[in-house]
Amino acid sequence: MGDEVELTRVIANLVENARKYGKSVKTGVTELDIAARERDGWVLLKVRDHGPGVAEETLKHITKPFFRGDVARTAATGAGLGLAIVDKTIQRLGGHFSLHNSSTGGLAANIRLPSARP
Ligand SMILES: Nc1ncnc2c1ncn2[C@@H]1O[C@H](COP(=O)(O)OP(=O)(O)O)[C@@H](O)[C@H]1O
Ligand SMILES: [Mg+2]
Numbered sequence: 001m002g003d004e005v006e007l008t009r010v011i012a013n014l015v016e017n018a019r020k021y022g023k024s025v026k027t028g029v030t031e032l033d034i035a036a037r038e039r040d041g042w043v044l045l046k047v048r049d050h051g052p053g054v055a056e057e058t059l060k061h062i063t064k065p066f067f068r069g070d071v072a073r074t075a076a077t078g079a080g081l082g083l084a085i086v087d088k089t090i091q092r093l094g095g096h097f098s099l100h101n102s103s104t105g106g107l108a109a110n111i112r113l114p115s116a117r118p
Contacts, residue, residue, distance in 0.1 A: 007093070017082060030049055042113065043112070044112055090111055090113070
């Protein structure tokens with residue numbers, strides 16, 4: 001599978017999660033910020049929603065295969081594999097993937113990949 005296809009799948013997973021779990025508390029609609037920049041030979045990608053985020057103690061578990069939050073188990077469909085695949089894919093591409101709660105609310109995903117430019 002090409003890097004492009006894999007990267008598309010990564011972004012699709014994050015956008016789909018934002019759509020399912022990252023709805024803004026006030027409006028019930030997902031607002032998503034996506035940003036990309038290149039610096040020092042790395043491409044930095046940020047995908048961030050304005051939803052409730054994830055409990056701090058849960059954060060380290062959500063990239064494990066088959067882990068799903070309470071809301072996910074009762075409401076949305078999925079297998080709990082999306083973020084595990086995202087994490088593995090980014091590692092395979094020589095990059096780094098991390099998740100944190102934004103200080104102003106919402107879950108923020110950070111992806112760092114080696115730049116293709118020489
Ligand atoms: N943007 C998000 N906001 C809040 N919780 C999230 C978000 N993305 C993922 N999660 C939590 O992480 C869990 C794992 O996500 P994922 O691996 O994509 O599995 P799935 O989407 O099949 O539930 C979800 O079940 C949900 O509890
Ligand atoms: Mg998912």
